[in-house]
Amino acid sequence: xxxxxxxxxxxxxxxxxxxxxxxxxxxxxxxxxxxxxxxxxxxxxxxxxxxxxxxxxxxxxxxxxxxxxxxxxxxxxxxxxxxxxxxxxxxxxxxxxxxxxxxxxxxxxxxxxxxxxxxxxxxxxxxxxxxxxxxxxxxxxxxxxxxxxxxxxxxxxxxxxxxxxxxxxxxxxxxxxxxxxxxxxxxxxxxxxxxxxxxxxxxxxxxxxxxxxxxxxxxxxxxxxxxxxxxxxxxxxxxxxxxxxxxxxxxxxxxxxxxxxxxxxxxxxxxxxxxxxxxxxxxxxxxxxxxxxxxxxxxxxxxxxxxxxxxxxxxxxxxxxxxxxxxxxxxxxxxxxxxxxxxxxxxxxxxxxxxxxxxxxxxxxxxxxxxxxxxxxxxxxxxxxxxxxxxxxxxxxxxxxxxxx
Numbered sequence: 001x002x003x004x005x006x007x008x009x010x011x012x013x014x015x016x017x018x019x020x021x022x023x024x025x026x027x028x029x030x031x032x033x034x035x036x037x038x039x040x041x042x043x044x045x046x047x048x049x050x051x052x053x054x055x056x057x058x059x060x061x062x063x064x065x066x067x068x069x070x071x072x073x074x075x076x077x078x079x080x081x082x083x084x085x086x087x088x089x090x091x092x093x094x095x096x097x098x099x100x101x102x103x104x105x106x107x108x109x110x111x112x113x114x115x116x117x118x119x120x121x122x123x124x125x126x127x128x129x130x131x132x133x134x135x136x137x138x139x140x141x142x143x144x145x146x147x148x149x150x151x152x153x154x155x156x157x158x159x160x161x162x163x164x165x166x167x168x169x170x171x172x173x174x175x176x177x178x179x180x181x182x183x184x185x186x187x188x189x190x191x192x193x194x195x196x197x198x199x200x201x202x203x204x205x206x207x208x209x210x211x212x213x214x215x216x217x218x219x220x221x222x223x224x225x226x227x228x229x230x231x232x233x234x235x236x237x238x239x240x241x242x243x244x245x246x247x248x249x250x251x252x253x254x255x256x257x258x259x260x261x262x263x264x265x266x267x268x269x270x271x272x273x274x275x276x277x278x279x280x281x282x283x284x285x286x287x288x289x290x291x292x293x294x295x296x297x298x299x300x301x302x303x304x305x306x307x308x309x310x311x312x313x314x315x316x317x318x319x320x321x322x323x324x325x326x327x328x329x330x331x332x333x334x335x336x337x338x339x340x341x342x343x344x345x346x347x348x349x350x351x352x353x354x355x356x357x358x359x360x361x362x363x364x365x366x367x368x369x370x371x372x373x374x375x376x377x378x379x380x381x382x383x384x385x386x387x388x389x390x391x392x393x394x395x396x397x398x399x400x401x402x403x404x405x
Contacts, residue, residue: 001056014131062147085155100163110244166291171315285395310336311382
């Protein structure tokens with residue numbers, strides 16, 4: 001029987017490159033219009049060529065949605081997590097999975113910063129495919145998306161770290177219930193020797209794992225035995241830091257706050273800088289959902305904010321965000337494909353707003369009004385692909401437009 005990969009992205013390319021010893025792969029992607037081969041000899045095929053009767057295994061790129069025709073036809077579908085769970089079996093490194101809506105990447109990187117000296121490597125949604133990870137490492141720290149969890153049925157983590165769940169990717173999952181279901185899915189398969197760190201609201205979700213529930217940062221600080229004032233990070237990164245410490249506490253009964261405080265937050269997340277007039281701008285382009293933007297505006301709630309919103313909202317209602325904005329000192333500058341929706345919400349919630357459509361227009365309009373002591377904040381609450389190649393390009397353009405003022 002043939003082996004199939006769906007989609008030719010980072011996940012499947014790594015599998016196709018590193019795991020051809022037991023046979024070549026058939027790789028199906030919407031962008032292939034004719035049959036060809038990659039440099040390793042794997043077949044590259046149009047989607048229409050897939051025959052489920054000839055395929056004994058199918059692994060999808062995580063981003064391929066359940067309603068795609070390949071997924072509907074597949075009879076032997078497993079996730080990349082399941083694949084490595086099967087091929088490594090007893091030799092699989094200890095797994096820590098990190099999921100939730102916001103903060104996954106920062107939590108994962110902070111955890112790796114703390115545990116690297118103990119033999120950990122990180123991968124998954126953080127950008128390093130599992131097929132490229134060292135199978136002899138002691139610990140795999142995996143940022144785990146709801147897409148991957150949806151397709152995973154066999155693999156299970158030793159520790160599952162769940163950040164708060166708020167609406168996101170609803171157009172992919174179909175609704176909030178299915179999105180939440182995917183995030184909670186690992187709990188059902190965890191054993192008595194595993195540990196789940198989850199928001200208090202999910203503490204009673206059926207699981208055999210030992211559950212550590214938290215309501216807020218203070219709960220986690222108490223579990224870790226640390227003082228909040230000793231940690232160098234502010235909201236929203238404080239929660240990420242404490243979850244990383246909690247895993248170190250579980251595994252090694254220690255919390256190295258000093259080492260944690262040397263961690264440097266990546267670009268594009270609440271990245272503050274000043275223009276040539278000394279005015280403060282904040283690049284939070286990685287805020288691609290409403291909860292990330294809510295956390296950003298909470299951080300600057302004591303300042304007047306010039307807030308740039310908009311892009312591909314992935315079918316999510318923006319009402320909750322505007323509920324948080326209506327009592328703040330803020331003006332909205334709407335860009336992207338949902339700018340009309342944002343303007344209608346601004347009128348509904350009586351929040352001052354200006355329709356700019358494009359990011360450069362928003363930067364120019366803000367510059368006309370921005371005063372020292374105020375904050376100009378790009379925290380879009382939406383994905384970037386309607387106008388940019390990535391959220392990173394959106395952030396780069398934001399800084400480029402500001403330099404040009």
